[in-house]
Amino acid sequence: xxxxxxxxxxxxxxxxxxxxxxxxxxxxxxxxxxxxxxxxxxxxxxxxxxxxxxxxxxxxxxxxxxxxxxxxxxxxxxxxxxxxxxxxxxxxxxxxxxxxxxxxxxxxxxxxxxxxxxxxxxxxxx
Amino acid sequence: xxxxxxxxxxxxxxxxxxxxxxxxxxxxxxxxxxxxxxxxxxxxxxxxxxxxxxxxxxxxxxxxxxxxxxxxxxxxxxxxxxxxxxxxxxxxxxxxxxxxxxxxxxxxxxxxxxxxxxxxxxxxxxxxxxxxxxxxxxxxxxxxxxxxxxxxxxxxxxxxxxxxxxxxxxxxxxxxxxxxxxxxxxxxxxxxxxxxxxxxxxxxxxxxxxxxxxxxxxxxxxxxxxxxxxxxxxxxxxxxxxxxxxxxxxxxxxxxxxxxxxxxxxxxxxxxxxxxxxxxxxxxxxxxxxxxxxxxxxxxxxxxxxxxxxxxxxxxxxxxxxxxxxxxxxxxxxxxxxxxxxxxxxxxxxxxxxxxxxxxxxxxxxxxxxxxxxxxxxxxxxxxxxxxxxxxxxxxxxxxxxxxxxxxxxxxxxxxxxxxxxxxxxxxxxxxxxxxxxxxxxxxxxxxxxxxxxxxxxxxxxxxxxxxxxxxxxxxxxxxxxxxxxxxxxx
Numbered sequence: 001x002x003x004x005x006x007x008x009x010x011x012x013x014x015x016x017x018x019x020x021x022x023x024x025x026x027x028x029x030x031x032x033x034x035x036x037x038x039x040x041x042x043x044x045x046x047x048x049x050x051x052x053x054x055x056x057x058x059x060x061x062x063x064x065x066x067x068x069x070x071x072x073x074x075x076x077x078x079x080x081x082x083x084x085x086x087x088x089x090x091x092x093x094x095x096x097x098x099x100x101x102x103x104x105x106x107x108x109x110x111x112x113x114x115x116x117x118x119x120x121x122x123x124x125x126x
Numbered sequence: 127x128x129x130x131x132x133x134x135x136x137x138x139x140x141x142x143x144x145x146x147x148x149x150x151x152x153x154x155x156x157x158x159x160x161x162x163x164x165x166x167x168x169x170x171x172x173x174x175x176x177x178x179x180x181x182x183x184x185x186x187x188x189x190x191x192x193x194x195x196x197x198x199x200x201x202x203x204x205x206x207x208x209x210x211x212x213x214x215x216x217x218x219x220x221x222x223x224x225x226x227x228x229x230x231x232x233x234x235x236x237x238x239x240x241x242x243x244x245x246x247x248x249x250x251x252x253x254x255x256x257x258x259x260x261x262x263x264x265x266x267x268x269x270x271x272x273x274x275x276x277x278x279x280x281x282x283x284x285x286x287x288x289x290x291x292x293x294x295x296x297x298x299x300x301x302x303x304x305x306x307x308x309x310x311x312x313x314x315x316x317x318x319x320x321x322x323x324x325x326x327x328x329x330x331x332x333x334x335x336x337x338x339x340x341x342x343x344x345x346x347x348x349x350x351x352x353x354x355x356x357x358x359x360x361x362x363x364x365x366x367x368x369x370x371x372x373x374x375x376x377x378x379x380x381x382x383x384x385x386x387x388x389x390x391x392x393x394x395x396x397x398x399x400x401x402x403x404x405x406x407x408x409x410x411x412x413x414x415x416x417x418x419x420x421x422x423x424x425x426x427x428x429x430x431x432x433x434x435x436x437x438x439x440x441x442x443x444x445x446x447x448x449x450x451x452x453x454x455x456x457x458x459x460x461x462x463x464x465x466x467x468x469x470x471x472x473x474x475x476x477x478x479x480x481x482x483x484x485x486x487x488x489x490x491x492x493x494x495x496x497x498x499x500x501x502x503x504x505x506x507x508x509x510x511x512x513x514x515x516x517x518x519x520x521x522x523x524x525x526x527x528x529x530x531x532x533x534x535x536x537x538x539x540x541x542x543x544x545x546x547x548x549x550x551x552x553x554x555x556x557x558x559x560x561x562x563x564x565x566x567x568x569x570x571x572x573x574x575x576x577x578x579x580x581x582x583x584x585x586x587x588x589x590x591x592x593x594x595x596x597x598x599x600x601x602x603x604x605x606x607x608x609x610x611x612x613x614x615x616x617x
Binding site: 036039040042043045046047049050054055056057058059060064067072076079 | 208209211212213214215216217218219223226227230231234
């Protein structure tokens with residue numbers, strides 16, 4: 001009885017570990033997106049400060065490609081939107097993962113309690 | 127203390143961990159601050175460079191060639207600066223524009239630095255708090271955890287509050303107490319010349335008595351709950367407790383000793399307690415409380431249980447107790463107590479009083495006769511049947527003698543042939559193992575009418591048949607045996 005519970009407990013623990021990994025992955029991705037968001041905001045501001053006399057380049061690989069200021073601005077804006085969307089998506093993902101991990105945690109605790117009870121009973125019997 | 131020590135250790139562990147975590151965060155913040163400061167310095171240098179760069183048309187510099195060589199070269203178009211805007215975006219700007227950008231970025235960095243310093247300060251405060259907590263829990267620091275235990279039943283201060291928590295039953299007793307107090311005050315007033323002083327003293331004594339009474343009332347309430355088996359216990363202890371009320375002396379000790387003796391003691395010891403109680407009754411003012419607590423005993427239990435006392439040994443005691451009780455009853459407050467319902471037991475008593483018409487038969491006559499005539503069997507394990515027998519004995523006697531009950535006619539008529547008290551025990555022997563009555567008082571009268579001729583149980587009938595066969599003269603020698611036999615039967 002105790003062993004069965006123990007096996008269950010292990011399985012549940014593994015599941016919980018997987019869920020935690022997912023959660024952490026999504027969290028880190030979101031953080032990356034956050035930084036990109038901040039950066040692009042700065043770029044936007046800088047581009048706004050520039051006037052047409054300035055030439056804008058974009059680094060694509062080892063090449064600096066000339067860009068139009070307006071195009072650059074538009075591109076940056078689009079990128080910003082994209083980043084925002086990604087952040088939203090990752091937020092929902094994170095919530096789901098957290099819910100699942102919570103459920104898993106509850107299952108774990110209940111199993112742990114059962115296990116302890118079984119162990120306690122066994123100890124009492126012994 | 128051990129528990130407190132353990133909790134302290136646990137708290138210490140938690141506090142230590144807290145402090146360590148906070149310190150980690152503080153260190154992290156410090157490193158970030160350093161980083162940002164460095165960045166800020168770099169930007170400042172850059173700014174300066176950009177400021178001075180357009181001064182000359184071209185600069186002669188040693189250009190780094192790979193990682194190991196330099197080459198002399200010229201720096202031209204120094205006003206044109208390609209600025210990394212972020213996210214792989216570049217912009218060609220003039221030096222001044224670059225300068226603006228740099229200043230812009232420096233602002234950002236400054237903001238970051240401010241945030242980090244704020245968090246660091248925050249966590250430093252937390253660390254300090256954790257340290258203080260640690261020292262506090264270890265009782266090393268100046269701060270001490272103030273704990274005050276709530277004390278119960280401290281006499282003088284909490285009297286009013288205790289009274290508020292009173293149960294309703296206690297009020298009449300309070301009245302009784304007040305009566306006592308009045309008497310006491312009167313006595314004190316009479317005796318004392320310094321009436322004011324004695325008045326004050328009496329008040330103090332009154333307060334002390336009130337406290338005792340409250341405690342005793344609580345005890346009584348508890349005892350009342352255990353009514354069935356512990357009636358005697360409760361009564362005795364209550365009686366003893368009531369005696370305590372009256373005497374601010376050793377009886378509390380005796381009463382407390384009585385209580386455990388009651389609860390734990392088999393019937394063999396009960397007579398001792400009876401003795402004690404009776405003795406105490408004689409010593410104190412037993413009248414008030416003893417009466418209304420004892421009477422039910424007398425009716426039901428005393429007739430039964432007091433018969434645990436062997437005749438030879440305890441007749442005298444019983445007689446003495448009777449005398450004391452009689453004397454007690456002669457007092458005024460005792461009568462008050464008799465007729466005043468303060469507890470359910472009082473109702474019982476009064477009911478019995480009403481039924482029997484007089485308190486006396488329960489106490490004196492019945493007891494004497496019941497004790498004299500009835501077989502003294504140890505009714506320790508006897509059921510209510512025995513009690514009811516005793517009660518019926520008493521009642522039958524009362525009916526025989528007093529004819530107060532409504533149904534006395536039938537009973538007297540039936541009992542008249544058996545008016546001889548000697549005979550009744552035989553009948554009651556018949557009823558010894560039989561009576562199933564559970565509500566003695568309300569059904570008492572009809573039972574009295576019904577019981578003698580016929581009993582619901584078959585056994586009773588059989589024994590009735592058997593009983594008359596038993597010759598009355600056998601009662602004298604068999605007094606002990608019959609009840610014992612009954613008891614044996616019951617067992």
